[in-house]
Amino acid sequence: MIQFFFRRFFHVFPAFIGVTLLTFSLIHLIPGDAVELRAGERGIDPARHAEMKAEMGLDKPLPIQYFRYIGNVFKGDLGKSYVTKKPILEEFLTLFPATLELSLCAMIFAVLFGLPAGVIAGVKRGTPFDHTIMAVSLTGYSMPIFWWGLLMILFFSVFLGWTPVSGRLSALFWIEPQTGFMLIDTLLSDEPGAFKSALSHLILPSIVLGTIPLAVIARMTRSSMLEVLKEDYVRTARAKGLSDRRVILVHALRNAMIPVITVIGLQTGVLLAGAILTETIFAWPGVGKWILESIGRRDYPAIQGGILIIATLIIFVNLGVDVLYGIINPRIRHTH
Amino acid sequence: MKRRKLLSIAVMAVLFCMLAVSVHAKEKTLVYCSEGSPEGFTPALYTSGTTFDATANTIYDQLAKFERGETKVIPGLAESWDISEDGKTYTFHLRKGVKFHTTPYFTPTRDFNADDVLFSFNRQFDKNHPYNKVSGGSYEYFEGMNMGKLIKSIEKKDDYTVVFTLNNPEAPFIANLAMAFASIGSSEYANKMLVAKTPDEFDQKPIGTGPFVFVSYQKDSTIRYKAFDKYWAGRAKIDKLVFSITPDASVRYAKLKAGEAHVMPYPNPADLPAMKADPNINLMEKEGLNVGYLAFNCQKEPFTNVKVRQALSMAINKKAIIEAVYQGAGKIAKNPIPPTIWSYNDAVKDYEYNVEGAKKLLAEAGFANGFETDLWAMPVQRPYNPNAKRMAEMIQEDWSKIGVKAKIVSYEWGEYLKRSLAAEHSSLLLGWTGDNGDPDNFLAVLLGCDAMESSNRARWCYKPFNDLIVKAKLVSNQAERTKLYQQAQVIFKEQAPWVTVAHSVVFEPLNKKVMDYKIDPFGQHIFYGVDLKD
Numbered sequence: 001m002i003q004f005f006f007r008r009f010f011h012v013f014p015a016f017i018g019v020t021l022l023t024f025s026l027i028h029l030i031p032g033d034a035v036e037l038r039a040g041e042r043g044i045d046p047a048r049h050a051e052m053k054a055e056m057g058l059d060k061p062l063p064i065q066y067f068r069y070i071g072n073v074f075k076g077d078l079g080k081s082y083v084t085k086k087p088i089l090e091e092f093l094t095l096f097p098a099t100l101e102l103s104l105c106a107m108i109f110a111v112l113f114g115l116p117a118g119v120i121a122g123v124k125r126g127t128p129f130d131h132t133i134m135a136v137s138l139t140g141y142s143m144p145i146f147w148w149g150l151l152m153i154l155f156f157s158v159f160l161g162w163t164p165v166s167g168r169l170s171a172l173f174w175i176e177p178q179t180g181f182m183l184i185d186t187l188l189s190d191e192p193g194a195f196k197s198a199l200s201h202l203i204l205p206s207i208v209l210g211t212i213p214l215a216v217i218a219r220m221t222r223s224s225m226l227e228v229l230k231e232d233y234v235r236t237a238r239a240k241g242l243s244d245r246r247v248i249l250v251h252a253l254r255n256a257m258i259p260v261i262t263v264i265g266l267q268t269g270v271l272l273a274g275a276i277l278t279e280t281i282f283a284w285p286g287v288g289k290w291i292l293e294s295i296g297r298r299d300y301p302a303i304q305g306g307i308l309i310i311a312t313l314i315i316f317v318n319l320g321v322d323v324l325y326g327i328i329n330p331r332i333r334h335t336h
Numbered sequence: 337m338k339r340r341k342l343l344s345i346a347v348m349a350v351l352f353c354m355l356a357v358s359v360h361a362k363e364k365t366l367v368y369c370s371e372g373s374p375e376g377f378t379p380a381l382y383t384s385g386t387t388f389d390a391t392a393n394t395i396y397d398q399l400a401k402f403e404r405g406e407t408k409v410i411p412g413l414a415e416s417w418d419i420s421e422d423g424k425t426y427t428f429h430l431r432k433g434v435k436f437h438t439t440p441y442f443t444p445t446r447d448f449n450a451d452d453v454l455f456s457f458n459r460q461f462d463k464n465h466p467y468n469k470v471s472g473g474s475y476e477y478f479e480g481m482n483m484g485k486l487i488k489s490i491e492k493k494d495d496y497t498v499v500f501t502l503n504n505p506e507a508p509f510i511a512n513l514a515m516a517f518a519s520i521g522s523s524e525y526a527n528k529m530l531v532a533k534t535p536d537e538f539d540q541k542p543i544g545t546g547p548f549v550f551v552s553y554q555k556d557s558t559i560r561y562k563a564f565d566k567y568w569a570g571r572a573k574i575d576k577l578v579f580s581i582t583p584d585a586s587v588r589y590a591k592l593k594a595g596e597a598h599v600m601p602y603p604n605p606a607d608l609p610a611m612k613a614d615p616n617i618n619l620m621e622k623e624g625l626n627v628g629y630l631a632f633n634c635q636k637e638p639f640t641n642v643k644v645r646q647a648l649s650m651a652i653n654k655k656a657i658i659e660a661v662y663q664g665a666g667k668i669a670k671n672p673i674p675p676t677i678w679s680y681n682d683a684v685k686d687y688e689y690n691v692e693g694a695k696k697l698l699a700e701a702g703f704a705n706g707f708e709t710d711l712w713a714m715p716v717q718r719p720y721n722p723n724a725k726r727m728a729e730m731i732q733e734d735w736s737k738i739g740v741k742a743k744i745v746s747y748e749w750g751e752y753l754k755r756s757l758a759a760e761h762s763s764l765l766l767g768w769t770g771d772n773g774d775p776d777n778f779l780a781v782l783l784g785c786d787a788m789e790s791s792n793r794a795r796w797c798y799k800p801f802n803d804l805i806v807k808a809k810l811v812s813n814q815a816e817r818t819k820l821y822q823q824a825q826v827i828f829k830e831q832a833p834w835v836t837v838a839h840s841v842v843f844e845p846l847n848k849k850v851m852d853y854k855i856d857p858f859g860q861h862i863f864y865g866v867d868l869k870d
Contacts, residue, residue: 032750
């Protein structure tokens, strides 16, 4: 087992180097100049331009820049933002709780609605119910997030006035972040109504971000249920005279859940990395929006650092899943 | 007995909460839906208007200020100033009794004085100053305004008198000192941070003398301020000010409509009719201090020929551009400076749209059959040009009528700026928003020979014009300067290095509860003096 773990762990290194190399080359392939962008229409005289490039370390050839960067990363230094001049790790850690909170809420929403929808569609296969659920989930999957978000805002926030438009908390509450998770911070504060405000701010972004995972989970659960319902042990359970509910929930669903859980895990990774549009629409101060804005400003350390940390997180989550599979199913360990 | 006690405690708690709520409700909190996050909290280090809104216009003051909503310079932290006869020595008499903010992280022990002025300028001016390299230490505005070359020395005469000596006379100097980069910070606070070995904190937890005290900043989300009770010019009318950072214009509008915000900047042009019709929104508008232009590369053939430039200017139907691109929210520009700036020469005659006349001029220049060229269009929307690509298409169409085939070229914004700085273009669309309301800020910065390597995208260095603007800088008498700038505008029109396209109108939608808001001509957002109806 230990050997298996180390084997898996060493696979992480090429992935890690690959991510850094890819990020580094891609951002330097994008046209544009960090110095020029800062100067804007004003322009900048060539001497000052060269001086600033040297200050940013952009005057060296790209391979040297890369090796210097990698060297610093291994020392735990991700550099400082060109814009705010703050350490990248500090910026990331300030923003990450917001992304994590939103991703978790979106996932809870997706599981809460996607799982039952998939089970019902699987059990009632071929009925109008099944067709409706599948049609709705396909629509959800194909919905452009930007349009969907704005539509939700216009209907629920502007027209009905039920939910706040954007942000994480009403401007009337002055709460100092302690954990960075607004739901926890508002609970810790003594401001009445703050928690409710934080919760209401989470509703629309969670729905919008959770729509695609919901559709994926619903479809996956349905097909997995269909497969399991054909299995011998389900027939045996029915033959034993168990109730339909017990057969579906205890015998079928538990087995059907294995691929669904894998999908949930993968989708959580996607959410962490892909909340960019949702965060932009809902002015959600998370890492997705931060990386997007950094690309616009050619803030190379922020783009590289942000992507690297997220990729590392996903790599380690996958490593954890791989190791877990190995523990659960010894055959996986030995096939390698 | 115990139950009674509990009941009375509960009643008291409810009463206390009600009282707290009523106090809460009485406070006037203005929510400004800002378009982006500040880069930091020391304006000298940054260049974006977003940062200046969050710092220079709230937390800090400058020696001189712009009158709210105007370009007129009035005293700020300096009560008055004297200028020597040779125009090289500026003596500032500082205001007494000005307090710095008291916050949980700093309690000042003294009032504002000359040390703070020296600290704020020397940090940018003196490369050996202990704060020069702090927080990245790049002072783009200070450098961009040539202050490093201009200032010879800054001296403290006494606690309330500071003398700036310049290398050469510079008439716009006072206006420059009213800009955001010239904000005054506390030298006492800076020293404290230096001793504590945390000088970076000075730029993240700001202390100023301005109308609002910084309370907190949640990155990319919210900035909170409260009114400074001891503000030297009188306490702000609102109690709390919140910047709710919302990058998307449609969402900002939704927030305004839902009553979650009171003021929003940069509305989508497409939303303006709906905003006008909304009974809860007051859509304010003002002529912007800007110009959108097409610059010919005067060092490249055939634009070295003045007749070609004149012909191409004449071939453009500006009226159609104003209607289609600016959707009516703009004014035809005939001068490189907007009409709101003093010295604007209204006597200048613009090139009339005249296809036949243009053809004739082009033939005289030796291009009877036209020629092929490129026309660069910016990829971004700017206040002075809401849709450069559409504008380029219209100009392309107009030029084709006189036989000039223009190929539209566009790059990513950073690349566009970089390549245009390298003068790779033949003609390009760009624009400018004024910094300090001085004509020099347009004429010298954009068309002067000194700016050939930077912001003079026309690469036009014309001695008769340049002599006038250089002379105007050396004279402090405004009437005399006006004459010089007016002559310069006549030469500019004759030489046609640019086609001056438009001055756009700036819109700002507000909730009707907002009172006394004034649109800033420099495109910044100022909340001192603004009130909220109960």
